[in-house]
Amino acid sequence: MGSVTLNNIRKSYGAVEVLHGIDLQVDDGEFTVLVGPSGCGKSTLLRAIAGLETISDGQISLDNEVINHLPPKRRDIAMVFQNYALYPHMTVAKNMGFSLRLAKESKSEIDRKVRAAAGILDLVPLLQRYPKQLSGGQRQRVAMGRAIVRDPEVFLFDEPLSNLDAKLRVQMRSEIKELHQRLGTTTVYVTHDQIEAMTMADKIVVMRGGHVEQMGSPLQLYDRPVNVFVAGFIGSPAMNFIDATVQNGTVITPSGAILGPAPDSLPDGSAVTAGIRPEDIFLSDSGAETTVGLIEPTGAETQLTLRMDGASLVMTTRDRVTLSPGDAVHIRVTEGKLRLFDTQSEAAIW
């Protein structure tokens, strides 16, 4: 069992508070991803769980046992670092077996466990090599192997893929996910890449400025973001935001183009920020008038940048596009897909 509960975690460096009371529940076997822009406190939070960083206030519990004051080695948590942090003077086998050696396990037992972990990660032929003789992806696997051999309650990953090239990153992403499905160990994974978060997570925690903005399953966050920040952060290409007002039960742009119906609760004349996902815009014979700016085909789909009321609007379509820049087109928003946010508080209205 390995469920992690964070209760009102606060962390200050002097007068600067970087974590403002984080509450988080990670269930046993769950793959939780902490995501957010640089400096949002996600790495600090992960390091606090690891025990590498002290916290100023709050409670960290593992299986309902408070572990705040335990040193890292007594927490039964393993961590994979961004720069792998392999010991350069040890072979792959020694690197992976180091924790067992410190725990005074017998040589044959260490050997058995290291071989088992190496088998899972396809590292057996590399066991006698040194880290500098390995490629980036192999080093990353060794770093994971080092975590696996300990058979811990919880795995922590601190941006493990950010040093890899794009192709390898996609491959390692699925390897980590497969590994999690195979071992079923509770995992907390930190990244700034929302695609990693979307593809890997059971639960995503979006953080900003030391606060949790929203947590939930990837699709929950995608479909029902609670505010403009989450809506803009999750999804690629990002959601379009347009300043709009409510008039006669419809949402209209400053130039008067109708985007869709407004909820009854909003009085006429209220200012809102309309949020539309690129794939929820489609070309039509009538509707809001726009001009084609950029056309970027990616093969499977085409991304169009449209100009409307001096703002840019991105849409994607799976149809083959025969337009050219400067053409005037009409667009509509798929029914029920228009999101509205309060212009002042940026919180979701609808």
Next chain:
Amino acid sequence: MNSSSDRWLAYFMILPVVAAVLAFVIGPTWDVATLSLTQVVMGQERGFGTLGNFRALAADPMFTLVLKNTAIWILGGTVLCVLTGLAVGAFLAIDSKMTTGLRALILLPWVMPDVVTAMAWKWMLHGQVGVIGSTMQSVGLTEQQISFLGDPDLVMWTLVVVLIWRKMPLVALILCAAIRSVPNEQIEASRMDGANAFERFRFVVIPNIAFSLTAVTVISMIWITAEFALPWIMTGGGPANASQIMSTYIYQQSFEFFSWGVASAMSVVNLVMLMVIVALYLYVNRRSWASGAAS
């Protein structure tokens, strides 16, 4: 591109260094080597091509004592210098206001001139008026004031202590810098792996600074072998040759007794010994300085 003229240019460019090394290193060494094979009587050369100097050296009863003292001086000095340097360096590597100040202060013994250091210590260790002996006596540690430099059993080790006081700071600073450059992530990874402070030092820090450790050990050994002013001024090899080491004995033989031949023979022995020790050490530690653990 004319490769032959390039080569001549390259030779021309290194000419000054080659000339300097020939004039100031190879030349004198060659001179001493030939002198060691020449019979010298009262400063006058009397025929080349004899092993008489080496025979005289082997027959010299003093030479065994000098070898023993030199072993204490070089090996004891180097080992203790590196060990204390490592301990002090590890302490200075800790981040705090105190260590920041200490890092600058600790160089003080190292920048003082040899003569000043030697004279100051000589007086502090003096048998009658020395502040160290009298303090130990007044607080009741000893019944009588110890004459550190006058006791044949103590003098060699006392010299080693002063030597360490003088040479250790730079070793400590070099090792401190090396320790501070150990990647923090490795330290954190080892904490996650369950290593305590000692295990982190032993299994992560030491292997990471192995190259610096080997380098300062070899450098210290060479410094200490070459150190002459400190023992010469403090004891002059006394009492009764109890602190006579290679460098002081060679000096005495050449410039007080004018036995150039024997002194040169001793220099040759000294050089060969040092080369053998350093070569052995580098061989044993070849993994740490051959720029990588993998072979």
